[in-house]
Amino acid sequence: MAASGDRRPSPLAQLKALIGGLPAWLSEVDDSDLGEELVGIRESVVQLEAAFAGGLRRFDKSGEYKADGAVSLIDWLRWKAKLSGGAAMERVTIARQLEQLPQTLQAFASGDVGYQHVALLARTAEKVGAATVKDEEASLLKAAGTMDPGRFADVARAFEYRVDHAAALAEANRAFARRYLHISDVKDGLVHLEGLLDAEGGATLKTALDALMPPPKIDDDRTPGQRRADAMVELARRPLDGSKLGTVGGQRPHLVITASAETLAGLPSAPPAQLEGVGAIPMETAQRHACDASVSWLLGQAELESETSHAHQRIPAPTRRALVARDHGCVVNHCGRPASWCDGHHLTWWTRGGKTALPNLALVCGRHHRMLHEEGWTLERRDGRWLAKPPSQRVPANARSA
Ligand SMILES: [Zn+2]
Ligand SMILES: [Zn+2]
Known part of the structure; x- marks a missing residue:
């Protein structure tokens, strides 16, 4: 508080006066010093x-x-x-x-x-x-x-x-819950798209779009937005035609995840896994991808220094064929989504010593696979029947709401 009788302008008043003169002073500054x-x-x-x-x-x-x-x-x-x-x-x-x-x-x-x-x-x-x-x-x-x-x-x-791994997982789950896609009816000859994806969904879409967007040719006068829109339509068209995404540099496009063995084993002090283009992801998400690897892995420093272990399929083709023959589609609560939508889930995760063999595998769709890894559900097979249980204790939504 200013002492009574002190007539000097406050620092704020002085500052305001000085700022008032700033544009004039700045206009005089040499280009090289600007x-x-x-x-x-x-x-x-x-x-x-x-x-x-x-x-x-x-x-x-x-x-x-x-x-x-x-x-x-x-x-x-x-x-x-x-x-x-x-x-x-x-x-x-x-x-x-x-x-x-x-x-x-x-x-x-x-x-x-x-x-x-x-x-x-x-x-x-x-x-x-x-x-x-x-x-x-x-x-x-x-x-x-x-x-x-x-x-x-x-x-x-x-x-x-x-x-704070639990809070981070809860936040990732909240972000996932906010996903949506709205496609409008045709208006003025245009269809309006609007939506939100969680980080992993966004990375997946971008990876697929990038694969369909080679560097533009010299006579390609499309804007980047137009090229992206064309790539998305192409992405939708290929499965309708029965054709595939193709390869980039001799490889199928895929997500790249870096995770240490400690992270995949779920040790509490393990460093977080990293999804290329996204950053840190919950260890549960890394474990889900590792369950039926459709991603590339860099397993920590040793491999960083040698080479990337590339998208190998964790489940060998004969085992997968047997799995599809037994389960047909997603086994969770009679979901039944077709095998082509499904991953092979390890009932006992291989990161915890579970074997990649038919008795330890179940065919589950992407949505149910996420519920099993990130949302605390469990899946068992008893007397040839599948039993999916919701989390007895929900994944803590303890982190404060946004
Ligand atoms: Zn799994
Ligand atoms: Zn399912």
């Missing part, structure tokens, strides 16, 4: 956000926003600071979490890390606990200092998967 000055402006914006976060923390604790009639700090920010709900929530998360992360606070105040990096760290702290982030704060900040926000988001997510 880049550096623009970086300086961005750093100042970060420093302003840091100062704002400090003030917001106090405002949050005092509850003074209620005096304005707002029901929450987020509401107040939307109203008074003209922020969207998401942007307001992000500021509040930063204000609340950074109090417990002194190194991040310092890097934020000096403009050494970007605002989006700080927001990612705060969000991670909110999910897994600030104390957990604090244990590895230095290494996370080091990564933040060298990576763009997109790559740093991968690092932050891998960290979350490692330290």
Whole structure:
């Protein structure tokens, strides 16, 4: 609080006056120096956000926003600071979490890390606990200092998967539940597509589309959007014609997953598996793919240094033929989706020592396979009958709702 009789303008008033002169000054800067000055402006914006976060923390604790009639700090920010709900929530998360992360606070105040990096760290702290982030704060900040926000988001997510696996799986399951695809009726000669896919579904679609999008020829005047649209129609047309996707560089297109043996065995301290183009994925998802490998694997450092173990089919062709002859289609709750839609699921996962042999295998469709690995269902065979059981204890939806 300013002492009474102090007539000096506040730092904020001085700052506003200085900012008013900024465009004129910037217009005089040499072209060769402009880049550096623009970086300086961005750093100042970060420093302003840091100062704002400090003030917001106090405002949050005092509850003074209620005096304005707002029901929450987020509401107040939307109203008074003209922020969207998401942007307001992000500021509040930063204000609340950074109090417990002194190194991040310092890097934020000096403009050494970007605002989006700080927001990612705060969000991670909110999910897994600030104390957990604090244990590895230095290494996370080091990564933040060298990576763009997109790559740093991968690092932050891998960290979350490692330290709070159950919450990460619950989040992946919530994301999966939000998937949808809407295809409109024809209007003005056009059909409108709209939808959401979870990370794995999106990676699968992109891999298939990429396979149908060779580098454009010199006389190909289609836009990237048009080429993608054509590839998607082609993707739909091929199975209707009975033709296949074909190969890229002599191989069928496939997802690439990197996972250590510890991850596939489900050891609690194992590093998260990585899906190429996506980043960290739950170990259950990696285990499902490993159950009937239709993906490429890099099993940790040793293989990274030698070679990739390529998409080998885990179930040999004769065993698969016997499996299809016995089960015909998906065996879960008389689902019956055809064998061509199905994976061979190991009743005792091979990562836990189960054999790749008929008595330990079941034909299950993609949806049911996901339920068995990621959603806690179990499948048994008793006296020749299949028994699928829902999770006695649901996968914890404990992580706070978005
Ligand atoms: Zn399986
Ligand atoms: Zn099924």
